[in-house]
Amino acid sequence: MQEGDERTLLISAPQEQLLADVAENLTANRELNIGQMPFHIDDLTSLSPDVGEPGSSGTIETGTGLLVRIPPWRCDDYGIENPGEEAVYWQPEHTIEPLREQLEANLDQKHDLFSPEYLPDPSDTEGDLFEGYELLKTFAVPLQVTVDQELTFVLSKWQFNYTVRDDDHRRHLNLALDCGLGERNALGLGFCNLVEKRDPYGEPATEVHG
Secondary structure, X not given: OOOOOOOOOOOOOOOHHHHHHHHHHHHHOOEEEEOOEEEEOOOOOOOOOOOOOOOOEEEEXXXXXXXXXXXXXXXXXXXXXXOOOOOEEOOHHHOHHHHHHHHXXXXXXXXXXXXXXXXXXXXXXOOOOOOEEEEEEEEEEEEEOOOOOEEEEEEEEEEEEEEOOOHHHHHHHHHHHHHOOOOOHHHOOOOEEEEEEEOOOOOEOOOOOO
16 A cells, blocks of 8 residues: 555444444544554545345345354354364354354344344344355454454455345344444454345345445
């Protein structure tokens, strides 16, 4: 990256007031540092990604690496060897089942944090979160998890296909767009983009955020 290069920074969160406060601050102070790199903000735009009404379909892609944690007490259920008591992080040899179930369990936790108690969690509803899972690639990256600790994680990038079943399913998918999928979202992992969207009649929608 060189001086004068332009970049787009996406900030996502389920709390609208938090995003409003961030936007207000960035509007007042157009200088922003990311790590050691200084940036000047030219423009701010509000986005409200939505997977669409029931019957809509599309594709969600992980814009950053996905980290999926498998608790040690679930390893036997998936046939994963785990000699210790530490969590295992998903890799392709673990097959799709643990990834699918742990993504849903993780989204349950986010739902409990940010949604009213009377609304059902993803695991309380029938059907899977996604109907198609396409692994694009896996890669290892070092992450600074604390000031004094750097760990290397194996991450994966995916395309997930969906068809919105009902209003609850729509809400769960939109929560994934707001919060991210998997673990370590605060470090930028699991960020999701809506890259394709079709209305209930199969017509392409213009609102995508890839």
